[in-house]
Amino acid sequence: MSVKTKVLAILEEHKGTSISGSEIADEIGMTRGAVWKAIKQLQSEGYPIVAATNRGYCLSSESDLISEESIKPLLKSKYFGNKIEAFKTIDSTNTFAKKLAQQGASHGHVVISEQQTSGKGRLERNFYSPTNSGIYMTIILRPKLSMDKASLITSCAAAAVALAIENVTGIDTKIKWVNDIFVNGKKLCGILTEAGMDFESGTLEYAVVGIGINVSTESFPDELKNVATSLAIESKSTFSRSRLIAEILNVFEEYYDTIETKEFLSEYISRSNIIGKEITVIGAVESYTATAVRIDDTARLIVKTSDGIEKILNSGEISIRAKQY
Numbered sequence: 001m002s003v004k005t006k007v008l009a010i011l012e013e014h015k016g017t018s019i020s021g022s023e024i025a026d027e028i029g030m031t032r033g034a035v036w037k038a039i040k041q042l043q044s045e046g047y048p049i050v051a052a053t054n055r056g057y058c059l060s061s062e063s064d065l066i067s068e069e070s071i072k073p074l075l076k077s078k079y080f081g082n083k084i085e086a087f088k089t090i091d092s093t094n095t096f097a098k099k100l101a102q103q104g105a106s107h108g109h110v111v112i113s114e115q116q117t118s119g120k121g122r123l124e125r126n127f128y129s130p131t132n133s134g135i136y137m138t139i140i141l142r143p144k145l146s147m148d149k150a151s152l153i154t155s156c157a158a159a160a161v162a163l164a165i166e167n168v169t170g171i172d173t174k175i176k177w178v179n180d181i182f183v184n185g186k187k188l189c190g191i192l193t194e195a196g197m198d199f200e201s202g203t204l205e206y207a208v209v210g211i212g213i214n215v216s217t218e219s220f221p222d223e224l225k226n227v228a229t230s231l232a233i234e235s236k237s238t239f240s241r242s243r244l245i246a247e248i249l250n251v252f253e254e255y256y257d258t259i260e261t262k263e264f265l266s267e268y269i270s271r272s273n274i275i276g277k278e279i280t281v282i283g284a285v286e287s288y289t290a291t292a293v294r295i296d297d298t299a300r301l302i303v304k305t306s307d308g309i310e311k312i313l314n315s316g317e318i319s320i321r322a323k324q325y
Contacts, residue, residue: 003030007038009069011049016061018052045088064241065132066112074246077253079108080139081246087113089131092120094194094210097138101196101206107142108253112245119212121190122179127212128224135213135241139252143204145259147197148298150204151315154179154193155299156259157209159268160252161189165213167251168244171234174273177292177301178315181213182273186229189213211248215241262297269295279303281313 006028010019021032021039028035039057043049048060063070068084075081083106090096090113097111116136119127129136143153155178162173162181165188174182181189192210197203214230216238231239255264269275274292281288281303290303293310301313 002038003028003034004038004041005069006030007035008042008047008067011042011047011057011059012067012069013073015059015063018055018058020056023056064238066114066135066241066245070242071246071249074243076250077108079106080249080253080256081110082106082108084110084112087111089113089115089117091118092116092210093136093138094120094192094208097140097208097210098194098196098206101140101208105140107140109140110137110249111140112137116212120192120210121212122192127190127192128214128221128228129212130217133214133216133218133230135211135215135245135248137245138208138210139249141207141209141256143195143207143259145204146202147204149259150193150195150207151178151299152259152262153195153207153209153256154191154315155268156255156264157191157193157211157252159264159271160255161191161211161213161248162271163267164244164247164251165189165231168247169231169235169237169239171231173271175268175271176273177295178299183229183234187227188229188231188234213244215239215244265295265297265299268299281311 007024010024010027021035024035025032039049047065048063050058067086071081071084093111093113100109113136115131116129119129119136121127158175158179162175165171165173171183176182179191180187190212193207195207196205198205214228216232217230218232220228258264272295275294277292279290279292281290288305290305293302293304295301302310303313304310
């Protein structure tokens with residue numbers, strides 16, 4: 001662990017209060033000069049650290065930069081967040097996490113960035129990821145699941161994220177099958193699961209679950225401004241991103257541990273915002289209008305067409321558009 005990282009961990013622990021340079025130096029076993037140099041590095045990276053004569057250094061309680069040091073003290077999980085890699089900018093947390101997974105990264109390893117230049121959404125869409133205003137993270141999983149149960153990972157993550165957001169912010173969240181979190185009819189969060197298969201065993205070798213949440217975003221591009229929202233827009237309040245990340249990891253691990261018994265499904269189904277509503281099913285070959293009837297015990301969506309035929313929709317095969325929410 002670098003001197004800078006050690007200093008940041010201490011400042012996060014004393015966030016909002018001052019601690020002297022000598023106290024920090026003693027705790028990490030370095031000189032005051034090394035501490036001062038680390039403080040300067042952190043300040044250059046944007047951390048709001050105030051140095052006051054005879055009082056020491058203080059990391060502002062308003063600081064919301066994401067780091068391993070700001071998240072780990074809030075974790076209750078055993079595996080999720082066991083290692084956290086935080087970046088200022090990255091092309092895609094999913095892309096980076098897949099490379100790590102292929103290289104043997106452990107279950108629960110998390111990749112987070114303040115910005116994505118090529119954020120990934122479903123069906124090759126981009127995910128809008130402006131700097132310092134959202135949560136863009138990917139969790140690496142080592143599932144012991146067959147391919148036919150892989151879709152449960154996305155629905156499990158969606159249920160966990162929806163509940164975690166509500167726990168931290170008090171905002172009522174809904175889930176648009178299969179992977180989007182909605183608030184007041186607009187998209188707040190997208191989830192993208194990608195996986196690698198072990199062809200010999202027919203099971204998943206790894207899965208990476210990407211989660212993108214609009215936190216303090218106040219404006220969106222023209223193509224998104226009528227369909228997207230953020231926590232700041234919905235609540236007129238600010239929230240600690242580190243706290244929300246930790247809550248997502250805590251809840252997701254709890255749900256993930258029951259993925260085989262599907263205990264999370266009741267939460268997932270209860271938050272659906274399309275059951276009983278008319279939707280447009282958009283497939284690669286055809287599109288048609290149907291009514292969303294129910295979600296089954298493998299998180300598939302059952303719809304009924306206008307001629308009364310029931311169809312089973314699997315995630316990844318189609319996209320849906322609700323006519324009203």
